[in-house]
Amino acid sequence: xxxxxxSAHAWQNHTGAFIALWTSGELAYALFDAGLIxxxxxxxxxxxxxxxxxxxxxxEKLSLDLNGHKASGVSHSNTAIEHFLSPNGxxxxxxxxxxxxxxxxxxxxxPIHAGIIEPGHFRFSIIGEKVLKLEARLGYTHKGTxxxxxxxxxxxxxxxxxxxxxxxxxxxxxxxxxxxxxxxxLTLPPRxxxxxxxxxxxxxxxxxxxxIGAIAGDAGFAFLDAxxxxxxxxxxxxxxxxxxHRLMMDMVIPGGVAGDIxxxxxxxxxxxxxxxxxxxxxxxxxxxxYASLQDRLVGTGHIGIHLAARYAAGGVTGRxxxxxxxxxxxPGYAPYELMELTVPVETEGDVAARVKIxxxxxxxxxxxxxxxLNHLPDGQIAIAPPATSGMALGVAESFRGPVWHWLNIxxxxxxxxxxxxASTLLxxxxxxxxxxxxxxxxxxxNKSVNASYSGxxx
Amino acid sequence: xxxxxxxxxxxxxxxxxxxxxxxTAAALAERLQNLSxxxxxxxxxxxxxxxxxxxxxxxxxxxxxxxxxxxxxxGLTFTPSPRHAxxxxxxxxxxxxxxxxxxxxxxxxxxxxxxxxxxxxxxDGGVFKGSPAITGGADSILAVDLMISGxxxxxxxxxxxxxxxxxxxxGKK
Ligand code: SF4
Numbered sequence: 001x002x003x004x005x006x007s008a009h010a011w012q013n014h015t016g017a018f019i020a021l022w023t024s025g026e027l028a029y030a031l032f033d034a035g036l037i038x039x040x041x042x043x044x045x046x047x048x049x050x051x052x053x054x055x056x057x058x059x060e061k062l063s064l065d066l067n068g069h070k071a072s073g074v075s076h077s078n079t080a081i082e083h084f085l086s087p088n089g090x091x092x093x094x095x096x097x098x099x100x101x102x103x104x105x106x107x108x109x110x111p112i113h114a115g116i117i118e119p120g121h122f123r124f125s126i127i128g129e130k131v132l133k134l135e136a137r138l139g140y141t142h143k144g145t146x147x148x149x150x151x152x153x154x155x156x157x158x159x160x161x162x163x164x165x166x167x168x169x170x171x172x173x174x175x176x177x178x179x180x181x182x183x184x185x186l187t188l189p190p191r192x193x194x195x196x197x198x199x200x201x202x203x204x205x206x207x208x209x210x211x212i213g214a215i216a217g218d219a220g221f222a223f224l225d226a227x228x229x230x231x232x233x234x235x236x237x238x239x240x241x242x243x244x245h246r247l248m249m250d251m252v253i254p255g256g257v258a259g260d261i262x263x264x265x266x267x268x269x270x271x272x273x274x275x276x277x278x279x280x281x282x283x284x285x286x287x288x289x290y291a292s293l294q295d296r297l298v299g300t301g302h303i304g305i306h307l308a309a310r311y312a313a314g315g316v317t318g319r320x321x322x323x324x325x326x327x328x329x330x331p332g333y334a335p336y337e338l339m340e341l342t343v344p345v346e347t348e349g350d351v352a353a354r355v356k357i358x359x360x361x362x363x364x365x366x367x368x369x370x371x372x373l374n375h376l377p378d379g380q381i382a383i384a385p386p387a388t389s390g391m392a393l394g395v396a397e398s399f400r401g402p403v404w405h406w407l408n409i410x411x412x413x414x415x416x417x418x419x420x421x422a423s424t425l426l427x428x429x430x431x432x433x434x435x436x437x438x439x440x441x442x443x444x445x446n447k448s449v450n451a452s453y454s455g456x457x458x
Numbered sequence: 459x460x461x462x463x464x465x466x467x468x469x470x471x472x473x474x475x476x477x478x479x480x481x482t483a484a485a486l487a488e489r490l491q492n493l494s495x496x497x498x499x500x501x502x503x504x505x506x507x508x509x510x511x512x513x514x515x516x517x518x519x520x521x522x523x524x525x526x527x528x529x530x531x532x533g534l535t536f537t538p539s540p541r542h543a544x545x546x547x548x549x550x551x552x553x554x555x556x557x558x559x560x561x562x563x564x565x566x567x568x569x570x571x572x573x574x575x576x577x578x579x580x581x582d583g584g585v586f587k588g589s590p591a592i593t594g595g596a597d598s599i600l601a602v603d604l605m606i607s608g609x610x611x612x613x614x615x616x617x618x619x620x621x622x623x624x625x626x627x628x629g630k631k
Contacts, residue, residue, distance in 0.1 A: 091558065111556065116508075116519045116520050117516060119507075119510075119559065139555055140555045140559070141553055142554075142591050143510055143553060143586045145589075147589065148585075148588075148589055163585060163586075164512065210520070226524075229523075232521075233521060233526050236521070247514055453513070454513050
């Protein structure tokens, strides 16, 4: 079933929560919470959506960089991932306009950062230590991933999907597999569905534990950092014992999973869950009771409910700002309809709220993994995707929010693909949140949202 | 509450996760004992640069600093400043957009330095080999002394690689 085709006028006036935009062939596609719409490209242009939906700005720049398709009605002052735009092949800096005001100065950070993290450039306008404006320049890790996926079979392209953002490798592989399976009309064996969910929840827990620890660490509280890092290690080790890879990379493939759970893997997972469940209440109380830690987290990096809604923020960041959204339940995918998933929501929208959401989700993921392992059905773990044709969207809820994959497959080969990581809509929120605090709090804010660089640079 | 929880943890030594390659870590620690500090002469500071990774390699680089692998026991630390660094550790492909930054980071480091490429991407571009958005692995930008393959390499493999570099260095003296 092809998505509704709109006139330029109807396209431009479409309402709803904007999720993603891309171009392919003769069409521009826009994904809203209510579904996908398309409009025709006229001389390679389509009407801009960013004046109404600010989250569309990055996607418009990306479509220009990737496909040369321009959004009419706006002029963006910089590019997304193409840094070498000048005719002489150099990569000039875009113009960063400082915030207006007397005594305001700019501070440039990156692309190489102090810690062991991905590259990106941040340009702050600051007065004293107060941040007035932040502009992020991304695209540094652009690897040309989408182009590499074209012309390949879904099974062969899966390894690129798995490397769009390594920390969410299971979620991206899952969204890619969902898109393939929807496009080709595949029904999965139940065992594969459950094993996938075990991996996805393990991945969520491994990331949540390290994020919670790192936030405490950035606030100078090494004890919590050390303990949560230990739990992350224990979860990665369990993933390795169960599925043969610490990050479970390349384990979720179109049509199922690449390997069954190994002997002893079930026990290894349960032991790591037990260890975390035993310690979690105590660690949570330390988080909540320690005044100097709370002082750094409460009110810091505030993202208001209205702002979060404007960017249709998903994941931990959305849920910490009052948005009851989770791709596992809406639009939803198997096996979560059987899991009675509780989606935690907070309304404060600060770093502390984002930590709270993560702590609550750890408990929920533990419960889900145990339920899945207790009732693992027998049977096949994968079926081969046929060499047929189709076009479809797939989604999975990564630890940071929903990731969307769109695929067009013809006779078993991918002719076009687009990927929208949750981070695309989270980066603008980081830019906003930075302006609610002082420059020294920026690492905390950035970590609490934990948007992916590679996930948007593609 | 805070203090009692803290005290409990300070008094009880954490046990390593069972599947965390504890034996690998122990074996590596033993090898390094043999490679005494006087042979090494100094501890080494590492400046990490991601020149186009998927961020998988960074996760394992961070893991080598956790209490199970405990990188600092080998006299190796990460430093934010290239000026203090003895080792340039590169992860990810050599993305075209990162080439200049990588060259500048190298130029900011005082000679002599070791250069290490960690992960298949940094070794030769990994799965992204041939993409027009990249120039290849780290050696497409600068000379590389040691390559540690894996996607991503495990913490044990990374530490193993770092130690082999230390050993080679100690042998040279
Ligand atoms: S080697 Fe693998 S894990 Fe490391 S950056 Fe490349 S794709 Fe990611």
